[in-house]
Amino acid sequence: MKAALGSGAFPALDLNDALGLCARGDRAALRAIYDREASRMLGVAMRLLRRRALAEEVVHDTFVQVWQKAGSFDPGRGDGRTWLYAILRNRALNILRGESRTEYVDDFEPMNLASEEEGVEAALLRLSDAGQLRRCLERLEPARRQAVALAYLHGLSHGELAGRLGVPLGTVKSWIRRSLLALRECMA
Numbered sequence: 001m002k003a004a005l006g007s008g009a010f011p012a013l014d015l016n017d018a019l020g021l022c023a024r025g026d027r028a029a030l031r032a033i034y035d036r037e038a039s040r041m042l043g044v045a046m047r048l049l050r051r052r053a054l055a056e057e058v059v060h061d062t063f064v065q066v067w068q069k070a071g072s073f074d075p076g077r078g079d080g081r082t083w084l085y086a087i088l089r090n091r092a093l094n095i096l097r098g099e100s101r102t103e104y105v106d107d108f109e110p111m112n113l114a115s116e117e118e119g120v121e122a123a124l125l126r127l128s129d130a131g132q133l134r135r136c137l138e139r140l141e142p143a144r145r146q147a148v149a150l151a152y153l154h155g156l157s158h159g160e161l162a163g164r165l166g167v168p169l170g171t172v173k174s175w176i177r178r179s180l181l182a183l184r185e186c187m188a
Helices: 015-023 027-049 052-072 080-105 116-126 132-139 142-153 158-165 169-187
Strands: none
Touching (some): 015 080, 027 052
8 A cells, every 4th residue: 555645736646656746856746755754764864873863964965865765666676665664774774884993993093103192293294394285184183183184194994984074974975075176276
């Protein structure tokens, strides 16, 4: 039995049909799916992640994925709700895997780094005083500069950065993406 979406624009629209409309760029269909499923998805994500900020991030990322990949949904292979919650579950598990890796690098002492701050600042100081990269890095907010330095100088993944800095994964991704764009613009 197909579940109807209860949104004003699509009062009797089936979830599979709504996904088909999303694939054709219909934002109202995505909104109808969101209105119908977001609160339930947040509950599922909360059970998996146990942190509201991360759960909200996963729900957001899920809807971004749904919007971008709705064309890959095939109702012949399964139900739309199953597809939707599989995306949610995979995003949540990716975050859990990313954060669990940070447990192995909790203690930077064996790597001869007293703390992340010292390691990042020391690396930045090695850049030439007159160097354009150093000037551009100094323009970034300290938290974003630290995230970029840890990612590129120490090789931490987005998940490891999120766990290490205590911020949601999506925030780290945004910081890195926006910082790299700012650096590219500054260096041009």
